[in-house]
Amino acid sequence: MAENNNNNLSEIMSSEQLQHTENITNTATATHDPSILNIVIIGGGMAGLSVVLELFSKPTTLLQKKNKKQRRASRHNNDSNSSENGDNGDKFQEKSIQVTLLEKKDYYEYVPCALRCMVNPSQYPDVSCSLVQFQNDLMTRYYRKYPTQEGRKMFKVITNCQVTGLNTEKQQVNYDMIESEESQKHYAIPYDYLIVATGAGYSAPYIKADWDKDNHSASREKSLRELYDRLLSPNNKHIVVVGGGSVGCELVGELNDLKKKNKRSDLKITLVHGQDILLERCGQRTHNYVNKFMQHNDVTVMLNDRVIPSDDHDYSKDLDPDVTKVFSTKSGKQLNDVTMIFWCTNSKPRTSWIEGSGLALSDRKTVAINKTLQSISHPNVFSVGDCNDFDCEKSGANAHFQGELLGRTLLAILASKKDEPSLPEYKAMGTFAQNISLGAKDGAFAMGSRVVLWGRLSAAAKDKINYYAGIKPFKHP
Numbered sequence: 001m002a003e004n005n006n007n008n009l010s011e012i013m014s015s016e017q018l019q020h021t022e023n024i025t026n027t028a029t030a031t032h033d034p035s036i037l038n039i040v041i042i043g044g045g046m047a048g049l050s051v052v053l054e055l056f057s058k059p060t061t062l063l064q065k066k067n068k069k070q071r072r073a074s075r076h077n078n079d080s081n082s083s084e085n086g087d088n089g090d091k092f093q094e095k096s097i098q099v100t101l102l103e104k105k106d107y108y109e110y111v112p113c114a115l116r117c118m119v120n121p122s123q124y125p126d127v128s129c130s131l132v133q134f135q136n137d138l139m140t141r142y143y144r145k146y147p148t149q150e151g152r153k154m155f156k157v158i159t160n161c162q163v164t165g166l167n168t169e170k171q172q173v174n175y176d177m178i179e180s181e182e183s184q185k186h187y188a189i190p191y192d193y194l195i196v197a198t199g200a201g202y203s204a205p206y207i208k209a210d211w212d213k214d215n216h217s218a219s220r221e222k223s224l225r226e227l228y229d230r231l232l233s234p235n236n237k238h239i240v241v242v243g244g245g246s247v248g249c250e251l252v253g254e255l256n257d258l259k260k261k262n263k264r265s266d267l268k269i270t271l272v273h274g275q276d277i278l279l280e281r282c283g284q285r286t287h288n289y290v291n292k293f294m295q296h297n298d299v300t301v302m303l304n305d306r307v308i309p310s311d312d313h314d315y316s317k318d319l320d321p322d323v324t325k326v327f328s329t330k331s332g333k334q335l336n337d338v339t340m341i342f343w344c345t346n347s348k349p350r351t352s353w354i355e356g357s358g359l360a361l362s363d364r365k366t367v368a369i370n371k372t373l374q375s376i377s378h379p380n381v382f383s384v385g386d387c388n389d390f391d392c393e394k395s396g397a398n399a400h401f402q403g404e405l406l407g408r409t410l411l412a413i414l415a416s417k418k419d420e421p422s423l424p425e426y427k428a429m430g431t432f433a434q435n436i437s438l439g440a441k442d443g444a445f446a447m448g449s450r451v452v453l454w455g456r457l458s459a460a461a462k463d464k465i466n467y468y469a470g471i472k473p474f475k476h477p
């Protein structure tokens with residue numbers, strides 16, 4: 001099936017999928033097929049895809065053993081039934097494994113490069129890829145490498161689908177297909193193991209793909225191009241960035257590049273931060289380096305202050321350079337001439353669809369998990385990435401390594417004969433490490449309280465990390 005049927009893979013998978021998914025208007029009930037073990041992953045970001053890649057990096061051990069046994073049995077002309085019934089006693093040996101990824105968008109975006117794409121929108125195609133293509137490539141590679149697994153472990157991506165609810169008693173996930181003729185219908189998919197990898201959203205648009213509009217990479221690219229035109233509008237005179245964490249500081253770095261490249265010395269940039277140092281989690285030395293960068297590039301930094309939007313503030317005009325906005329700050333200052341404002345604070349986990357399901361959430365509404373990434377309330381539910389409450393920095397590195405560990409955990413569960421095998425624990429990096437880019441050619445790589453690389457070296461190190469993540473180098477200004 002691997003090579004020849006590659007083009008038909010998604011159709012084959014989808015008809016198979018539909019056997020397990022009933023749809024009826026308003027409510028949906030999933031049918032559990034006992035011959036299939038369903039692993040459902042929600043969210044096709046860094047965390048979700050790392051789980052998939054790890055799960056398909058190896059065959060499922062006992063299934064492979066069974067295949068060897070079957071081959072041996074047929075070589076000796078044994079009765080095929082006796083080999084099919086098997087005698088090694090593992091609990092999943094008679095099941096096919098169906099891994100299904102549900103994702104609202106039809107593409108994957110490498111989020112760490114999103115800010116650079118705001119000022120280089122033409123390079124957006126280099127930081128995103130089609131999820132159906134990802135599915136087909138993965139399965140082709142996997143079946144070519146492990147032909148005995150054909151039809152036993154399968155992967156299916158369902159894109160343009162928004163997960164809307166969870167029923168932990170029936171072990172099913174409810175979702176709607178968006179932007180299709182079927183949009184009035186509701187669907188459900190059963191799970192034996194569920195992985196929640198839905199990430200977090202920002203209040204400022206463009207930092208991540210727009211939740212309502214950007215379901216296709218072409219529309220995301222179009223939005224970024226529109227933003228680019230607005231940033232360069234002659235009416236755009238003063239950009240305010242709220243929040244001096246990593247996203248806020250990196251955004252100022254990119255805007256500074258745009259300003260220089262387009263010789264817009266008239267464009268003023270202000271960074272407002274609520275703490276007394278920038279990037280407070282990285283410590284004083286990183287602040288000193290980044291603050292010096294800001295001063296050197298005429299960025300006004302307001303520390304220990306907050307921008308207060310008026311009660312009737314119209315957020316839809318935040319990025320309209322033709323509307324001049326007025327803001328007061330907590331310390332009593334006035335920002336009278338703001339043409340664009342980015343709120344880079346308050347990322348919120350995308351878990352509203354879980355509420356009321358009985359799955360444990362923390363006070364911040366992140367999925368409450370233990371060290372094995374397992375829900376504290378439901379042991380067959382796991383969570384990875386920005387949407388869980390694991391005590392570590394919400395970073396791509398942690399999302400990726402949590403996903404990898406969970407992939408290995410699931411392979412171990414599938415191969416284990418025990419009902420409750422002991423699972424490995426996730427250990428976040430001992431030292432806090434963050435490479436903050438300040439435009440394409442500057443940055444500060446913080447390790448603990450020290451800055452270990454800075455300037456062009458830090459920028460080159462970040463380019464290298466992006467390169468290993470499969471991102472082509474950006475054309476630097």
Ligand SMILES: Cc1cc2nc3c(=O)[nH]c(=O)nc-3n(C[C@H](O)[C@H](O)[C@H](O)COP(=O)(O)OP(=O)(O)OC[C@H]3O[C@@H](n4cnc5c(N)ncnc54)[C@H](O)[C@@H]3O)c2cc1C
Pocket residue numbers: 042043044045046047048102103104105111112113114115161162163164197198199200207208247350353384385386387394395396397398399435
């Ligand atoms: C601007 C920016 C720069 C960054 N730079 C760095 C960096 O340099 N280094 C670093 O290590 N980290 C960086 N990070 C952090 C890093 O990008 C995140 O930690 C990482 O992307 C988290 O991955 P995730 O898979 O948990 O979530 P996400 O990437 O947010 O993926 C979650 C996915 O779930 C989907 N989803 C959500 N809800 C639903 C639903 N109900 N139904 C269907 N699908 C749903 C979303 O569409 C999304 O695709 C940066 C973050 C930002 C915003």
